[in-house]
Amino acid sequence: MTAIYPVIMCGGSGTRLWPVSRKAMPKPFLPLVSDETLFEQAVRRVAGDDRFAAPMVVAGAAHADIIMAQMGDIPGARLVIEPAAKNTAPAIALAAALLPADAVMLVCPSDHHIADASAFRAAALAAAELARQDYLVSFGIAPDRPETGYGYLQRGEQLAGGFAIRRFVEKPELARAQEYLASGDYSWNGGIFAFRAGHLLAELAVHRPDMARLVAEAVAGGRDDGARFHPAPVPFAAIVGDSIDYAVMENTARAAMVPVDMGWSDIGNWAALADALADGADDAGNVMRGTVDLDGCSGVLAITDGPRISAVGLTDVCIIVSGGEVLVTTRDGAQAIGKLPGALNQ
Amino acid sequence: MTAIYPVIMCGGSGTRLWPVSRKAMPKPFLPLVSDETLFEQAVRRVAGDDRFAAPMVVAGAAHADIIMAQMGDIPGARLVIEPAAKNTAPAIALAAALLPADAVMLVCPSDHHIADASAFRAAALAAAELARQDYLVSFGIAPDRPETGYGYLQRGEQLAGGFAIRRFVEKPELARAQEYLASGDYSWNGGIFAFRAGHLLAELAVHRPDMARLVAEAVAGGRDDGARFHPAPVPFAAIVGDSIDYAVMENTARAAMVPVDMGWSDIGNWAALADALADGADDAGNVMRGTVDLDGCSGVLAITDGPRISAVGLTDVCIIVSGGEVLVTTRDGAQAIGKLPGALNQ
Numbered sequence: 001m002t003a004i005y006p007v008i009m010c011g012g013s014g015t016r017l018w019p020v021s022r023k024a025m026p027k028p029f030l031p032l033v034s035d036e037t038l039f040e041q042a043v044r045r046v047a048g049d050d051r052f053a054a055p056m057v058v059a060g061a062a063h064a065d066i067i068m069a070q071m072g073d074i075p076g077a078r079l080v081i082e083p084a085a086k087n088t089a090p091a092i093a094l095a096a097a098l099l100p101a102d103a104v105m106l107v108c109p110s111d112h113h114i115a116d117a118s119a120f121r122a123a124a125l126a127a128a129e130l131a132r133q134d135y136l137v138s139f140g141i142a143p144d145r146p147e148t149g150y151g152y153l154q155r156g157e158q159l160a161g162g163f164a165i166r167r168f169v170e171k172p173e174l175a176r177a178q179e180y181l182a183s184g185d186y187s188w189n190g191g192i193f194a195f196r197a198g199h200l201l202a203e204l205a206v207h208r209p210d211m212a213r214l215v216a217e218a219v220a221g222g223r224d225d226g227a228r229f230h231p232a233p234v235p236f237a238a239i240v241g242d243s244i245d246y247a248v249m250e251n252t253a254r255a256a257m258v259p260v261d262m263g264w265s266d267i268g269n270w271a272a273l274a275d276a277l278a279d280g281a282d283d284a285g286n287v288m289r290g291t292v293d294l295d296g297c298s299g300v301l302a303i304t305d306g307p308r309i310s311a312v313g314l315t316d317v318c319i320i321v322s323g324g325e326v327l328v329t330t331r332d333g334a335q336a337i338g339k340l341p342g343a344l345n346q
Numbered sequence: 347m348t349a350i351y352p353v354i355m356c357g358g359s360g361t362r363l364w365p366v367s368r369k370a371m372p373k374p375f376l377p378l379v380s381d382e383t384l385f386e387q388a389v390r391r392v393a394g395d396d397r398f399a400a401p402m403v404v405a406g407a408a409h410a411d412i413i414m415a416q417m418g419d420i421p422g423a424r425l426v427i428e429p430a431a432k433n434t435a436p437a438i439a440l441a442a443a444l445l446p447a448d449a450v451m452l453v454c455p456s457d458h459h460i461a462d463a464s465a466f467r468a469a470a471l472a473a474a475e476l477a478r479q480d481y482l483v484s485f486g487i488a489p490d491r492p493e494t495g496y497g498y499l500q501r502g503e504q505l506a507g508g509f510a511i512r513r514f515v516e517k518p519e520l521a522r523a524q525e526y527l528a529s530g531d532y533s534w535n536g537g538i539f540a541f542r543a544g545h546l547l548a549e550l551a552v553h554r555p556d557m558a559r560l561v562a563e564a565v566a567g568g569r570d571d572g573a574r575f576h577p578a579p580v581p582f583a584a585i586v587g588d589s590i591d592y593a594v595m596e597n598t599a600r601a602a603m604v605p606v607d608m609g610w611s612d613i614g615n616w617a618a619l620a621d622a623l624a625d626g627a628d629d630a631g632n633v634m635r636g637t638v639d640l641d642g643c644s645g646v647l648a649i650t651d652g653p654r655i656s657a658v659g660l661t662d663v664c665i666i667v668s669g670g671e672v673l674v675t676t677r678d679g680a681q682a683i684g685k686l687p688g689a690l691n692q
Contacts, residue, residue: 019656295679295682296679304672307670308671308688310673311674311675312673312675312679313678314676317674319674324652324653324654325654325656326650326655326656328660328674332659333642333658336658339641340656341656342656343656
């Protein structure tokens with residue numbers, strides 16, 4: 001059996017976990033959940049297992065040096081520098097075009113936390129098997145709450161190791177999300193995919209022919225300096241960016257999903273990080289990093305890179321002190337951090 | 347008519363408004379409510395009015411230089427250095443012993459905010475008139491809420507310009523405080539007093555003879571270096587400290603009160619400061635000092651001496667950033683600030 005090719009995606013603007021996450025040092029490269037960064041965890045998750053090839057990393061030039069430093073020396077690893085941020089479909093297509101047509105690629109965001117790496121690898125093997133049969137496979141994350149911030153996948157007919165996808169649902173209203181959760185028939189769309197590289201490109205050519213052509217031109221005109229591949233910037237700049245879900249997954253007749261329950265979180269905001277760190281919370285559900293004194297608080301996330309945080313009487317509040325910025329938000333308010341002046345005008 | 351002698355008291359440990367207020371620079375010396383400090387306001391309140399003599403200031407040695415700098419050059423002003431903090435009764439007795447026996451002294455804490463200085467002066471004149479008749483007079487602050495953190499004064503028989511005090515009540519339970527507020531018969535004990543100096547000392551000699559004797563010894567053995575009077579430290583150190591309320595007011599048969607409604611606040615905690623600054627609040631009741639971005643907040647007090655504060659979704663929370671410390675507290679929690687490690691271990 002041929003190996004699975006991990007493609008680790010490093011996009012994102014670094015605003016939702018501001019002020020810790022910054023444009024220059026966004027979420028993947030921060031040790032948010034453990035001493036390892038999320039990117040290091042993504043690399044480690046598929047390392048030392050000969051069912052997986054060395055990773056290909058797709059990222060912007062701004063983060064190339066961080067990536068090389070955090071990835072360490074992995075023989076065969078490649079870094080593809082996106083000339084511009086064009087959402088996930090062009091980034092995935094770049095990787096697909098640089099892989100053998102028959103390679104099964106496993107597209108992994110680098111800014112998610114996965115508590116159970118062996119469940120992840122088991123799902124990856126099942127997804128790869130479906131991908132070899134020319135399914136376009138999405139990981140279907142077992143939902144544990146009626147989350148309104150994610151897309152949902154509805155299961156269709158059963159396949160070996162997974163299901164056909166009957167329907168993609170955009171971020172639902174709460175009542176709808178509650179129905180989905182109760183039905184047991186829906187999973188979260190976690191943004192983790194398995195494709196046969198050649199098949200992905202063929203489907204892209206059908207559904208987004210201009211994008212497929214421009215990616216092919218960018219690769220053909222690209223420059224490989226050994227460790228890094230630089231696609232040609234002019235055709236890449238002409239691409240109309242789109243997500244892989246919109247560009248391909250929602251249009252193909254061969255969308256499939258592999259259900260997986262692996263302690264997944266996209267760490268999409270400070271409240272999500274608090275949840276991911278809940279195992280380390282005190283009896284009142286408070287999570288602390290750095291010098292923190294709490295009195296009468298519950299459900300508080302307090303993180304500081306230096307100045308002491310003292311807090312009294314708070315419930316379900318996140319207090320983040322980093323790089324000379326002080327952020328205080330309710331759990332609900334955490335969704336809005338990216339729109340704050342501090343996050344926007346970095 | 348002889349002038350009233352203002353005695354401005356500068357005690358307090360600087361913990362309840364930590365981290366802005368510190369032991370080295372406590373509440374009286376900070377520009378909390380306006381560009382003037384509370385101490386400057388206390389001095390200004392009785393300045394330029396020949397019904398008031400130059401002030402006598404009673405303070406610890408640690409704050410003498412700040413006081414001289416903030417008081418400026420007021421002819422006749424005197425500074426009495428407490429050799430030790432012994433609560434209000436010994437401090438007031440020191441001042442009384444340094445004034446003519448027939449002088450009417452007006453004891454003013456320096457860490458209160460009074461919005462209506464002319465109401466204050468009118469009450470001071472009424473209180474002085476009662477003091478000349480050898481009443482021991484407390485300002486009775488018009489209560490505007492069922493505050494459980496203050497002592498209350500119950501009115502007795504009417505006097506010219508005031509009332510006898512029927513009863514002193516310690517900090518009451520909420521239900522009791524609500525009754526007091528509804529009755530119209532109670533005032534807050536604001537810690538502002540008028541006494542004839544000789545009469546205060548005579549009453550002290552009756553109710554706290556040891557204290558009266560030791561204060562007299564400290565004054566007799568004291569040293570005057572011109573601008574500052576230093577009581578003898580040995581007898582002063584032997585005093586068992588007590589408040590003027592416990593030592594004298596609650597024991598005398600001649601306690602009186604002058605009712606006054608003057609926009610008074612003791613700025614006793616961050617929530618009280620937020621209330622005192624309410625005129626400058628935005629439409630949602632938020633008060634901001636320094637670089638502050640709020641989104642979806644109401645009733646927030648946000649004060650920073652440098653680092654930006656960003657806050658989302660909070661209601662009735664105080665965020666204070668000062669001197670490398672970050673404090674976040676609910677309004678209710680503001681009562682507990684003085685017990686935080688940061689406040690205690692300055």
